[in-house]
Structure formats: structure tokens, C-alpha cells
Amino acid sequence: MTSMSGAGAIAAQTDHLADHLADHLAEFRIASEPYYRPVGQEVELFDAAYQARMPIMLKGPTGCGKTRFVEHMAWRLGRPLITVSCHEDMTASDLVGRYLLDAEGTVWHDGPLTLAVRLGAICYLDEIVEARQDTTVVIHSLTDDRRILPLEKKNEVLPAHPDFQVVISYNPGYQSVLKDLKESTKQRFGAIAFSYPEPAIEAEIVAREAGIERGTADMLVRIAQRSRNLKGHGLDEGASTRMLINAGLLIAKGIAPAQACQVAMVLPITDDPELRDALTAAIAACL
Template structure:
């Protein structure tokens, strides 16, 4: 059980929505760009509600068997090894499936009975049905920016969830977040937040991902450690965003203007 609450700076009513969904035993879908605080919000709320967090980062190889469990041979015996989803449901934890849109279809299907009025998990292999305790909370997340090149969540799946959209914070709040996360001075944090705003507004660069708050934190930490500000921004932001020299140059020009 966590003892120290993770730092999270709310931008809107996301914490209030989260608490209400939990009290109503409704599953929650978080959508937002990379590094905007989805995972940190879940960690903070799990701590606040004194609940253990079971997190799975999904990918194209994530299958229902990986999450539910499997039979294994051990010392000549066949034993059942529970997966993270089964354990979370049985013990009444927060179950957070990050980047759910990247998982196989059978993973989404297994969530159906957990995300409606039944709140049950069916294990075909062990012929068992597990009713989720009141403390259990199902949370999934995805990045809407990936939806054009990856599998979409079906409307029938999305409509099972309370949906909460998160985004990058405004400059003032992002400055506050950077200062709290890194201990860097406010002037530097504000310059980084303003740089991020400029980059995020440059749609003509056609970046696969724009600069996240996470990248700003990394850059601020490098600068605080003593690395030159522009070099820190180059390795912490520019090189993380692109390998294309023609795209990197305007990013470096922006860095020079702000740092």
C-alpha cells in the first residue's frame, strides 16, 4: 500500500469525476496525449482511496491469457498461475489497463462482464466466476492520437465507461507542475512551459507526438543538475521528438529563443 501520495496537479474536475465513478462502481476511461498525467492521476487516486494499484501497459502482443492466467507445470504438478487482471478482481484492487487500444481484441472482450452491471470476471480455463468486490475499480486509457493508425475501441466498448478527457495544462499550471516535480526555479520552469506551448501549436511539423510534460520534467532535471540549458533541451526534447533533421532545426530554433 502506498504511503506517500504521488504529486498530481488537477487541471479541471478530473479528481471529482474519478471519485464519483468509484463511488458509483462505474468503470473509467481516460483519454489524452502521451505524458499528460493519466497514469499519475490513477496513482494519486489509488493512494487517496487506500487501494492497491495493478497496472498493465498493453501492446499488440498482450492477450487475454497473459492477463487472466494460465496453467503451468511445476515439479510434475499442474498449477494455476493467476494473471494481473484476475488478481486485481479477486482482491479488490484498482485495475489500470494503459493503452488498451493496442491490446488484442480478446483482451477487450474479457472486460465486457467487468464493465457492466455484472462486475464479474469469467475464467473459462478454471471454470470460475469471480464477483468484483466493492473496492474494485476498472480504469482503461488510450491516446486518441493513435486512433488513425491503430485499432479503435468499438462504440459498444466505449459506451460501457465513464469517459474523462485529459490534456496538457496551460502555461501557469505546467510551470507549477515542473517546479513541484523538479525543484527548479520558476523562471526556468516558465520558459520550458512556454517553449512547450509553442511546439504544441506548430502543427506544420507533423510530429508523431508533441512535447509532453514528462519531457519537460526530464529537461528541467538535466538543467538543474548542471547541464547547459540548450543542450538539455536538445537531448531531453528535440531528439526525443524527431530524427528528421529538417524537423529538428525549427525545434532547435525555438529552444534558442526560450533558453
């Protein structure tokens, strides 16, 4: 009787854990297809990398569609997606988990990385270069043939679920001595390069996402191209596709195009009066 009761208790705990994980899976699944307009072979490359469970790095400027692409691929592959927005104060415990006090005492709480490893989710570390290097090394054992996550505080080694994959995004434009990935991290990943789409495709995306006429989208793209020509001449980055969509959304709500461009494309990227004047002149020339 005692052994049967013990077996029954273990079975009940196993069923409870399975239900708990199933609830988490549902929470992180993407219900409807996120719009993404392919501009090259990135869909096929990511699909092949996922089939091989290869860790992937998405390299490209801010606002060019890297995050939307990951969301689209998670939906396409039918996998849950757990996204972590990296920052300089993030610790390894923020990723892996920690013991916390609650009504029942001290209880272990999985971090997002550990949860993804258990569930077989895609773990997306957004702008990983913003995190400290002593934090990002926690992914090393997951991005080689070991595919394990040591939980040192639990004295446990967690094998990755067969469907687990790590994806990171990285903006080479922010590369510096202080903010860059270690070579030992970079070389664990395959990489897919992203950039702003060619004008016709970018206008198609802006018109679709902002709900504006194609001619207006073409005009916004022309403005963006002029701002991107100023990169390295006072601007760290030109206007991104995301900024064009924001300007389009304002225009769709009745804001005059010149004012919408100021709010969404000029004021956010520079405080320099001369650059603002140059961008304002570019807007006037394109209207």
C-alpha cells in the same frame, strides 16, 4: 473426527488464502501520496465514479499526467493499484491467468486482472488501444452490471470484489482504423478528458517535479508550446509535460538548458532534420 478434520483443513486453507491475499494487498498499496496538481474537476469526477464503481476511461495525449492521476486517486481512496502496460502481443491469458508447471505439478496462476478482481483493487490498463481487440473484450463482463470474470480454463466464474474498478487510458491522437477501441468497449466507460495544463500550472508542476527555479520552468513551457503548434505539421505529438520534467531534471544536474532540451525534448520526438532545426530555433528564441 473425520468431519472435524475435514472442517479444520478447509478452515486452514481459508486462513492461508486470506493471508495470501492480504500480502498481495500490501504489495499493491501506494504508501505515500503521489504528487498530482489538479487542473479541473477530475478528482471529484473520479471519486464519484469510484463510489458508483463506474469503469473510467482517461483520454488525453501522452505524458500529460494520466498515470500519475490514477496513482494519486488509488492513494486517496486507499485502494491497491494493479497496473498493466498494454501491448500488441498481450493475450487474454496474460490478463486473466494460466496454468503453469511447478514443483507441485500444474498450478493455476492468476493474471493481473484476476488478482485485481479478487483483491478489490483498481486495475489500470495503460494505453489499452495498444492491445488487440480480441484481448480487451475480456473486460466486458466486468464493465457492465454483471461484474463477473469468467475463467474459462478453470471452468469458474469469479464475481468481482465490491471495491474492484477498471480504469483505462486512451490517447485519441493514436486513433486509426487499426488502433482504436471497439464501440462496444468505449460505451461501457465514463470518460475524463485530460490535456496539457495551462502554462502557469504546467510551469508549477515542472518546477516542483524537476526541482528547478520557476523561471526555468516557464522557459521550458514556452518551448513546449511552440513544439505543440507543430502537431499535424510534421509532428505527431509536441513535447509533453513528462518531457519538460526530464529536461528540468537534466538542468538541475548541471546540463546547459539548450543541451538538456535537445536531449529530452527534440531528439526523442523527431528524426526529421528540418523539424529538428525548427525546434532548435524555438529553443534558442526562448532561452
